[in-house]
Amino acid sequence: MSDQPFTPPPSAPGVEFERGIQLLRSGSHAAAAVTLQRLVDAEPNQVDARVALGSAEMGLGRWAAAEATFRRALDLVPRHPPALRNLGILLATWERHADTLQLAESTLDIDPTHTQALLARGNALTGMERFEEALQSYSQAAGFEDVAYEALVKLGQTYAALGQNEAALTSFDQAIALQPNLALAIFRRGLVRLPLRNFAGGWDDYEARLNLGTFVASSMSFYRPIMGQVARRIASADLANRRILLLGEQGLGDQVMFASMIPDLAGEGATVTCVCDHRLTRLFSASFQGVEFQGLATPPVLAIGADDTVLAMGSLGRLYRRNEGDFPGTPYLRAGPGVRNAWAARLGPRPKGLRIGLSWRGGVPGTGMSRRSLSLDQLAPVLDLPDCDFVSLQYGDVTAELEALNAGRGNPVRAFDPAEIYDFEPLAGLIANLDVVVSVQTSVVHLAGAVGTTCLTLVPHHPEWRYTASGSTMPWYGSVQLFRQPAPDAWAPVVHEVADALRLRLSRRQA
Known part of the structure; x- marks a missing residue:
């Protein structure tokens, strides 16, 4: 549960729909779009298929087409929850918060208990930095079982934006108590602990990102075929003299920031190969001796042996920066x-x-x-x-x-x-x-x-x-x-x- 498009279950009749959903869930957006478009052409009133088609179009970056698809689904079935949810997410992605708010409020005028509209309204108000009003929408949504977990996570994020960190942590704890096996609330709690300089607890929670599909899709999508081999919560003692494949993640700034811990990792006596954005390979190679760097645009060779360890770069914080005194704060990159x-x-x-x-x-x-x-x-x-x-x-x-x-x-x-x-x-x-x-x-x-x-x-x-x-x-x-x-x-x-x-x-x- 997160700000990701809703994929309908294969409840609509037909093998084609089931095949389209399977393709969509596997990330094969182009093939899913072809299959679902064919179904929609044959059955124009099939709303679930339209919602799935819109999700595929979003995955392909066809934003205008996706918006039209979701709006057509809402024409067919007004206030259709998945269609409203996905349209709200699309509008928020492009920071069209006023449009999202109008969509939500027009729905709530008719059905004040529409849970997806309550969430969409909160999201729009958050995007407009009207946080106190957003709290009201999320608090109301939290009273409904079908969206309680997501609403509590949103409450936590909103309290954090207001600087009410204790309330934020309480909301995340409540969400975790509801769904202890879901990663989102744990990850978001980490993003409150880290800026409060609670590095030990924050980095422990930050590991949950690796089990969060939306995070992997947006920040580590290149590594999807090997995500199952990425080490979780490994101890530094287990890295001694190992061959390590280190995966750069997130944006350029994040990779630069996390690279400050490459010397700590190399100090374990490990043989390190780091995959990073291709714009960083020259600089990193000039700065870190004895480490091999491969650029994502090469493409890199991701051959992993049975005795190799695969690490995500952001996981180095849990190993080497658990207290504020662990941050040297000294320069570590140098152009030739x-x-x-x-x-x-x-x-x-x-x-x-x-x-x-x-x-x-x-x-x-x-x-x-x-x-x-x-x-x-x-x-x-x-x-x-x-x-x-x-x-x-x-x-x-x-x-x-x-x-x-x-x-x-x-x-x-x-x-x-x-x-x-x-x-x-x-x-x-x-x-x-x-x-x-x-x-x-x-x-x-x-x-x-x-x-x-x-x-x-x-x-x-x-x-x-x-x-x-x-x-x-x-x-x-x-x-x-x-x-x-x-x-x-x-x-x-x-x-x-x-x-x-x-x-x-x-x-x-x-x-």
């Missing part, structure tokens, strides 16, 4: 000297003031892009600092944004071809030549911290767990300083704080 020197030459003489790297946008729809990002105009208090050299570190093509900003500026923001900093070794080499980085929550923060460049990080009011729940520091990186929003969307005071911190650095340099 040729790369660093080439950037030094391209950047030219140091400015009188500071050379500052900028990253102002992070995430994608579905990972909080809107609340994590800001515009270049909002960075004006930083960009107006005198005698500074500004360099874009922003991922992707931002030519139009920079041209609009730089028009008329005597001190334009410099930018390089995105292809030149797509791979993380040249990006790390560029960052190593900067005095300071100013960034929102994105992989640039992790990379700056990993190479030891000062990073002033603009953190939203409800940050990712990696940034902890409070304070100005991250345990992972000694060079990262956090500046937190005092309220949702309140970027102005954060930007001014960062500008003041930079102004202080300028005064010290020029003293």
Whole structure:
């Protein structure tokens, strides 16, 4: 039970429907879509088949088609729970929270006890950061047996977003008591414990992600054929002198962060092969001697012997970072000297003031892009600092944004071809030549911290767990300083704080 499309049971008549459902559950979305589309064409009023077809279309990234399919199912059977659930999830993925809220409330106007509508309403309000109202919807849903577990998990997440961590943990504990064998509540409890710096309990709970289908599908899908061989809760003593296949997981920033523990693993005397994003292989190879790195785009060879151990990179925390004192906080990544020197030459003489790297946008729809990002105009208090050299570190093509900003500026923001900093070794080499980085929550923060460049990080009011729940520091990186929003969307005071911190650095340099 989680924010994943509902797959109807093979209750509708016909072998074709059963085959479509089996294909869908196995992840064969293209074949499932063909089979289910054929069934819907033959039986247009078959609602369960339409819901399954929409799920397959979502799996293929055909968002507009999936939305139309779910809406047609709701036309045929108004308030159909699985169709409403899946449409709500689709809309939330694209941060169309107002549309989700309208869908839910129009349903609740007719049926105030519609459990999927209560959940959808809570999800929409959460996406709009109207957390107190979301609590009411989730609390009401928790009274219905069919969605009690999911509602309690949602309550826990919402309490955590409000900073009511004890209430959050209580909700997760109640969910776990209802369904002790389900992974979602355990995993979510870990995501509350970790930012509270309860690392021992948090990492233990974090292992539940490996049993969570939605997590594997979104963060480790490449490894699905070997997930059954991934070690759970292994002891470090069992790794001594073993051959280990280490699987990079989640996003680039996560892999950079978790890579800080590769030396701990290699110190066990193990032979380590690490599979990671192909943009990291050069940088990791230059930084960690004696470890073999393979890029996911190669594709890597995942041949596993009977005596080999398969580990997920995020599981290293449970082994090596169980207390705050276990985090060294020192730099551990380093681009090759040729790369660093080439950037030094391209950047030219140091400015009188500071050379500052900028990253102002992070995430994608579905990972909080809107609340994590800001515009270049909002960075004006930083960009107006005198005698500074500004360099874009922003991922992707931002030519139009920079041209609009730089028009008329005597001190334009410099930018390089995105292809030149797509791979993380040249990006790390560029960052190593900067005095300071100013960034929102994105992989640039992790990379700056990993190479030891000062990073002033603009953190939203409800940050990712990696940034902890409070304070100005991250345990992972000694060079990262956090500046937190005092309220949702309140970027102005954060930007001014960062500008003041930079102004202080300028005064010290020029003293």
